[in-house]
Amino acid sequence: MKINSKQYALALYEIAKDKKKNEIELMIKNLVNVLIANNDISKVDEIMNEFDKVWNYKEGVVDTTVLSAKKLDEKTLELLNKYLLGKLEIKKVDIITDIDEKLLGGVILKYGDKILDGSIKTKLNNFKSRLKN
Amino acid sequence: MSNTKDFILEQLKTQIDNYQGELKEQTVGTVIEVGDGIARISGLSEVMMSEMIEFDTKDNSGKKVFGVALNLEEDSVGVIILGNYESIKEGDTAIATKKILEVPVGEEMIGRVVNSLGDAIDGKGDIKTSTHYPIEKIAPGVIARESVFEPVQTGIKAIDSMVPIGRGQRELIIGDRQLGKTAIAIDAIINQKGQNMKCVYVAIGQKESKVAGIVAKLEEHGAMEYTTIVLTGASDPAALSYIAPYSGCAIAEYFLDKGEDVLIVYDDLSKHAVSYREISLLLRRPPGREAYPGDVFYLHSRLLERSCKLNKDNGGGSITALPIIETQAGDVSAYIPTNVISITDGQIYLEPDLFYQGNRPAVNAGLSVSRVGSAAQIKAMKKVAGKIRLEAAQYRELAAFAQFGSDLDKETQKKLERGARVVELFKQDQFAPLLVGKQVISFYSLINGYMDDVPVEKIVEFEKGLHEKIENNTSIIKDIGIKGEIDENIEKELIKEIKDYKSTLEYLIENK
Numbered sequence: 100m101k102i103n104s105k106q107y108a109l110a111l112y113e114i115a116k117d118k119k120k121n122e123i124e125l126m127i128k129n130l131v132n133v134l135i136a137n138n139d140i141s142k143v144d145e146i147m148n149e150f151d152k153v154w155n156y157k158e159g160v161v162d163t164t165v166l167s168a169k170k171l172d173e174k175t176l177e178l179l180n181k182y183l184l185g186k187l188e189i190k191k192v193d194i195i196t197d198i199d200e201k202l203l204g205g206v207i208l209k210y211g212d213k214i215l216d217g218s219i220k221t222k223l224n225n226f227k228s229r230l231k232n
Numbered sequence: 233m234s235n236t237k238d239f240i241l242e243q244l245k246t247q248i249d250n251y252q253g254e255l256k257e258q259t260v261g262t263v264i265e266v267g268d269g270i271a272r273i274s275g276l277s278e279v280m281m282s283e284m285i286e287f288d289t290k291d292n293s294g295k296k297v298f299g300v301a302l303n304l305e306e307d308s309v310g311v312i313i314l315g316n317y318e319s320i321k322e323g324d325t326a327i328a329t330k331k332i333l334e335v336p337v338g339e340e341m342i343g344r345v346v347n348s349l350g351d352a353i354d355g356k357g358d359i360k361t362s363t364h365y366p367i368e369k370i371a372p373g374v375i376a377r378e379s380v381f382e383p384v385q386t387g388i389k390a391i392d393s394m395v396p397i398g399r400g401q402r403e404l405i406i407g408d409r410q411l412g413k414t415a416i417a418i419d420a421i422i423n424q425k426g427q428n429m430k431c432v433y434v435a436i437g438q439k440e441s442k443v444a445g446i447v448a449k450l451e452e453h454g455a456m457e458y459t460t461i462v463l464t465g466a467s468d469p470a471a472l473s474y475i476a477p478y479s480g481c482a483i484a485e486y487f488l489d490k491g492e493d494v495l496i497v498y499d500d501l502s503k504h505a506v507s508y509r510e511i512s513l514l515l516r517r518p519p520g521r522e523a524y525p526g527d528v529f530y531l532h533s534r535l536l537e538r539s540c541k542l543n544k545d546n547g548g549g550s551i552t553a554l555p556i557i558e559t560q561a562g563d564v565s566a567y568i569p570t571n572v573i574s575i576t577d578g579q580i581y582l583e584p585d586l587f588y589q590g591n592r593p594a595v596n597a598g599l600s601v602s603r604v605g606s607a608a609q610i611k612a613m614k615k616v617a618g619k620i621r622l623e624a625a626q627y628r629e630l631a632a633f634a635q636f637g638s639d640l641d642k643e644t645q646k647k648l649e650r651g652a653r654v655v656e657l658f659k660q661d662q663f664a665p666l667l668v669g670k671q672v673i674s675f676y677s678l679i680n681g682y683m684d685d686v687p688v689e690k691i692v693e694f695e696k697g698l699h700e701k702i703e704n705n706t707s708i709i710k711d712i713g714i715k716g717e718i719d720e721n722i723e724k725e726l727i728k729e730i731k732d733y734k735s736t737l738e739y740l741i742e743n744k
Contacts (some may be wrong), residue, residue: 105307212256212275214327 108149159190166207259277259328269469270514271311288325289314310515311444312471335479337486345461348476365482371537383608386479387423387665390595390658392619398608400541400550406557407582419498431459432496434480437503440465468679473507491547500556561678578602611717616675656691
């Protein structure tokens with residue numbers, strides 16, 4: 100039976116969790132050998148992608164992108180962090196910040212496959228379409 | 233004046249103060265693959281089956297592109313794209329709208345030509361309706377229904393007498409290409425004028441020139457006053473063809489819910505099956521017989537099951553469906569024709585031989601049936617039609633037999649003569665539907681022998697003259713339409729009129 104990249108990633112997570120660094124090094128070496136033996140070495144990029152997802156899911160980590168018009172200060176980020184932790188019931192939030200001046204103000208949160216759009220730009224657009232109707 | 237101005241300004245200020253842009257969490261996904269009208273999207277957790285997906289891309293005309301989720305798989309969602317898919321790129325964002333695909337419905341749709349999303353394409357401006365109906369709906373159950381009893385008058389003699397159609401029935405029109413399948417449906421629509429019927433004509437993957445011709449014809453006969461046309465052209469993507477009949481049915485269901493009667497024509501379901509096959513194969517669903525997917529039966533059964541006759545408690549409306557199937561070289565045992573034959577309550581089978589012999593409409597009386605039968609005929613028609621059907625059947629049998637020898641006894645010859653006149657009487661021009669009263673008069677004079685001395689080639693002329701005379705001198709035609717039966721008075725008057733008319737004719741055959 101063929102093993103898909105998701106299964107490789109899951110297996111990798113299962114053997115690697117709670118292990119020390121030098122142990123992991125050995126395991127990775129073995130995994131690469133297995134991949135070569137199974138002729139699956141070309142899947143390595145996919146496996147890395149999947150592993151990222153598996154790790155985040157199992158460890159309760161959510162990657163979040165925060166889009167804002169201006170650079171946010173520490174305090175705001177802390178607030179956002181707390182808000183997301185409470186909302187998603189997870190252990191950790193990895194925040195990546197990004198700047199888009201077109202937003203005018205407010206923030207857009209992207210986490211998992213959800214979007215929370217609190218930007219001034221969207222609000223103005225909604226307001227415009229409401230006035231039109 | 234300034235008071236009003238202040239008021240307006242004040243109102244504007246308070247409205248803006250009170251305006252709260254609500255913050256909504258949206259589910260999004262990323263396009264990972266796109267092509268042939270299909271997109272594969274990763275993400276989109278919690279997306280529903282046949283939910284509308286909004287792409288963050290605009291097409292050439294600046295409109296947002298929508299799709300419908302059809303395949304919910306382990307780590308991707310298969311979406312059919314409604315409209316222009318060329319502008320969608322890999323990596324684009326797709327947003328789940330949390331709405332099942334729906335079309336605008338309402339009185340405003342009447343007289344319009346729309347695409348399968350309910351947008352006007354006849355250049356008469358946007359259609360503004362307040363109501364939307366989902367395109368997929370579970371058909372009414374047993375409790376809400378009642379049996380079919382009112383007739384749909386198609387105005388075609390061969391059909392109204394031999395294969396009567398009732399309100400709420402599903403009658404398949406089947407035959408090869410170019411035998412007048414659409415013509416029957418269009419005649420039926422034209423004849424609904426003043427009969428309290430709304431009509432929906434769904435063109436699936438049809439040539440736009442053909443549909444333009446149909447629209448022109450309907451307009452000419454004043455039939456667009458109660459007709460909506462749902463059109464997907466041959467150049468539209470398969471996704472639009474696939475949803476077209478469901479949209480048409482949703483438009484019809486609006487009138488059904490208001491307790492009205494609707495006639496809906498699906499032209500044609502073979503093309504519909506083909507577009508569904510295309511979509512299914514692109515979505516990598518396993519192919520089955522003739523490469524159609526496994527659920528192609530359900531595709532049509534769920535659509536046709538929505539045609540129904542509701543009982544009084546549920547408004548008493550009805551949807552009568554006339555699905556059309558095009559066969560290849562008369563092969564009715566192909567996959568799709570057999571499916572649809574088994575779903576519908578009967579079929580009108582059109583035969584090439586009859587057509588080329590000049591018997592138009594080319595309805596084959598032997599293979600055409602209506603499972604609702606005479607329940608959907610007015611009494612007057614019931615009385616004459618039974619006999620006509622018998623005469624036609626006997627003629628068919630004898631005609632084949634009579635080819636062997638010419639020495640036939642008198643009885644057989646008489647039957648052959650009568651039969652030839654029945655066949656002649658069934659001939660009817662396109663766009664010339666006949667009132668039920670006129671049909672009854674024709675059949676009455678035939679089965680009672682009043683046409684036996686009219687030469688076969690003069691039957692058409694005789695019939696026309698008879699109708700004209702009776703229409704001008706009496707109210708028999710109307711009376712039959714209103715009363716629904718031929719009582720003694722009408723019968724007496726009718727016989728007198730026929731005899732009067734015949735005495736003025738010169739072409740009658742002398743009695744031997």
